[in-house]
Amino acid sequence: MNSDAVEAGQLKRLQERLDSAIGSRASLEEDLKSQSSLFLQFIDKLSRVCKGMDLELDNKLANFRSLINKSEPIEVIEEHIKTISVLLKQQATKNDINIRLVHEKFVEASTSLQKSKGLPPQTRRQLRDLINETGDGKDTLIQYMPVLSELLELYNQAISTREEIPKQGLLNSQPTAATNISAVSIDQALLDKVIESINKLSLSARYQQQLSQLKEQINQSDNADDIINSIVNAFSLIASDLKEERDTAKTFLSSLSNTLTTVQNAVSSTLSENDVNMKKHHELNTALNNKLDEISESVDVSESLVQVKDEISTKLLSIAGIIEKKVDVEKDSHSRLEKKLKAMEAKVKQLDSESKNFERKLHKQIQKNFTDPLTKLGNRAAFDDAMSKIIAAPSSSKAAIVVMDLDNFKNINDTFGHTAGDKTLQVIANTLQSAISKGTFAARYGGEEFVLIYKNIEQEALEAELNNVRTKIARLPFKFKNKKVSITVSVGATHIRHDDNVFISFERADKAMYQAKTTGKNKVIYDA
Numbered sequence: 336m337n338s339d340a341v342e343a344g345q346l347k348r349l350q351e352r353l354d355s356a357i358g359s360r361a362s363l364e365e366d367l368k369s370q371s372s373l374f375l376q377f378i379d380k381l382s383r384v385c386k387g388m389d390l391e392l393d394n395k396l397a398n399f400r401s402l403i404n405k406s407e408p409i410e411v412i413e414e415h416i417k418t419i420s421v422l423l424k425q426q427a428t429k430n431d432i433n434i435r436l437v438h439e440k441f442v443e444a445s446t447s448l449q450k451s452k453g454l455p456p457q458t459r460r461q462l463r464d465l466i467n468e469t470g471d472g473k474d475t476l477i478q479y480m481p482v483l484s485e486l487l488e489l490y491n492q493a494i495s496t497r498e499e500i501p502k503q504g505l506l507n508s509q510p511t512a513a514t515n516i517s518a519v520s521i522d523q524a525l526l527d528k529v530i531e532s533i534n535k536l537s538l539s540a541r542y543q544q545q546l547s548q549l550k551e552q553i554n555q556s557d558n559a560d561d562i563i564n565s566i567v568n569a570f571s572l573i574a575s576d577l578k579e580e581r582d583t584a585k586t587f588l589s590s591l592s593n594t595l596t597t598v599q600n601a602v603s604s605t606l607s608e609n610d611v612n613m614k615k616h617h618e619l620n621t622a623l624n625n626k627l628d629e630i631s632e633s634v635d636v637s638e639s640l641v642q643v644k645d646e647i648s649t650k651l652l653s654i655a656g657i658i659e660k661k662v663d664v665e666k667d668s669h670s671r672l673e674k675k676l677k678a679m680e681a682k683v684k685q686l687d688s689e690s691k692n693f694e695r696k697l698h699k700q701i702q703k704n705f706t707d708p709l710t711k712l713g714n715r716a717a718f719d720d721a722m723s724k725i726i727a728a729p730s731s732s733k734a735a736i737v738v739m740d741l742d743n744f745k746n747i748n749d750t751f752g753h754t755a756g757d758k759t760l761q762v763i764a765n766t767l768q769s770a771i772s773k774g775t776f777a778a779r780y781g782g783e784e785f786v787l788i789y790k791n792i793e794q795e796a797l798e799a800e801l802n803n804v805r806t807k808i809a810r811l812p813f814k815f816k817n818k819k820v821s822i823t824v825s826v827g828a829t830h831i832r833h834d835d836n837v838f839i840s841f842e843r844a845d846k847a848m849y850q851a852k853t854t855g856k857n858k859v860i861y862d863a
């Protein structure tokens with residue numbers, strides 16, 4: 336082989352190696368390219384995950400991306416990696432703190448929801464499970480996302496059930512944004528209690544009308560502030576009425592005390608005047624006796640009849656003077672006594688009329704305390720009083736008690752409003768009062784429940800009368816919002832037995848009424 340051929344062979348091998356080296360480099364470059372693209376993607380994803388956690392970390396990652404894009408020298412990139420890894424470490428510590436905080440907030444929010452009243456049982460169960468499941472905490476913030484969303488959902492459920500609480504019933508309003516706010520901010524149960532208490536109140540005529548207006552405002556307003564204002568105004572009316580009542584009693588008592596003081600003074604001054612008069616009388620009597628003694632003495636010592644006559648006529652003159660004085664003293668004391676007695680009489684008369692006035696007011700007050708202001712029937716207190724009297728001293732063994740409850744009354748309130756409900760109660764009370772036999776005691780026991788007490792009635796007559804009342808009520812032509820409505824009552828009755836107490840007989844009648852309800856309503860059931 337010549338040298339040319341050798342060189343040519345070497346050159347070819349070199350060429351081949353070069354080609355292979357170029358190929359390897361190209362493949363290396365390809366690898367590097369794809370790795371750096373993977374790295375870039377990773378950095379991009381890391382930036383996105385970390386986005387918003389920390390501003391400095393955000394900026395550093397953005398810089399880092401551009402450095403890699405620009406293929407900056409490895410030292411520069413290394414420096415950046417160091418800074419980013421410190422920031423990521425700090426971020427991990429921050430994360431732990433945040434997890435603890437989120438867990439605390441979760442526990443706080445979930446237990447306060449758990450304590451809130453009126454949670455539907457299903458929501459309560461879900462909440463309990465969620466609290467148990469979350470236990471001592473989660474490892475990452477991300478794991479809290481579903482937990483927190485579930486808690487939010489439970490809050491949502493709790494709030495929506497609250498909004499369902501019938502503001503429609505009492506306040507008769509359509510659910511608008513504004514009403515929802517009121518419904519949430521004013522507790523409906525509390526509002527019911529306020530209305531119930533106002534219904535039981537009976538103020539003097541002057542305030543009663545204003546109180547009714549305020550009740551109407553509370554019923555019809557959707558605005559929490561207005562409702563609270565009306566409640567406050569109702570309280571101030573009650574306070575004014577009480578004050579007036581107390582003032583009347585005070586005025587009467589102070590007038591009574593003044594009159595008694597005047598009479599006492601008059602009596603004591605009369606007594607002391609009497610003492611003075613007695614003294615004067617005594618003095619005049621002594622003077623008279625002295626004159627009479629003087630006459631008998633002068634008769635004894637006189638020597639002639641003429642002398643006796645002169646002496647006696649002189650003495651008689653002075654006796655006449657003394658008697659005149661006595662008469663004057665008596666007249667004077669008599670007229671003064673008469674004046675005093677007249678003054679006393681006038682005072683006593685005035686006091687008598689004030690007492691009668693006060694008695695009338697007291698009587699009215701007692702009546703008022705025993706009257707249901709809405710229906711004007713007796714109230715619960717009047718019923719308790721009548722019932723305890725009849726139990727303590729039954730006038731006959733045929734005394735009976737009746738409990739009567741309106742059927743589906745909630746519907747009336749819910750559909751036509753509370754005012755329509757009030758009117759219904761009034762009409763039914765009037766019908767009841769006019770349909771029962773004379774001498775029967777009727778009261779509104781509370782809400783839509785009425786009670787009757789019969790002093791003396793046989794079972795047959797009682798059932799006949801109650802069925803008559805029931806039918807009359809059912810036939811009442813109620814019409815609300817142009818809609819005819821029929822209202823019925825369920826009635827329970829029983830005779831009061833000799834060994835009954837107030838509660839036992841009431842309970843028997845109440846159970847009978849309940850039986851009437853559960854067996855179809857609009858009926859009378861007698862418990863023998």
Ligand SMILES: Nc1nc2c(ncn2[C@@H]2O[C@H](COP(=O)(O)OP(=O)(O)OP(=O)(O)O)[C@@H](O)[C@H]2O)c(=O)[nH]1
Pocket residue numbers: 504534709740741742743744745746748752753754755756757760781782783852
């Ligand atoms: N308008 C008005 N409603 C009252 C008054 N007192 C109680 N109520 C209402 O009477 C209703 C009684 O409802 P429920 O106890 O459910 O009885 P109901 O709808 O009559 O049903 P049943 O008794 O089973 O026939 C409630 O809506 C109360 O708000 C009141 O003084 N005025």
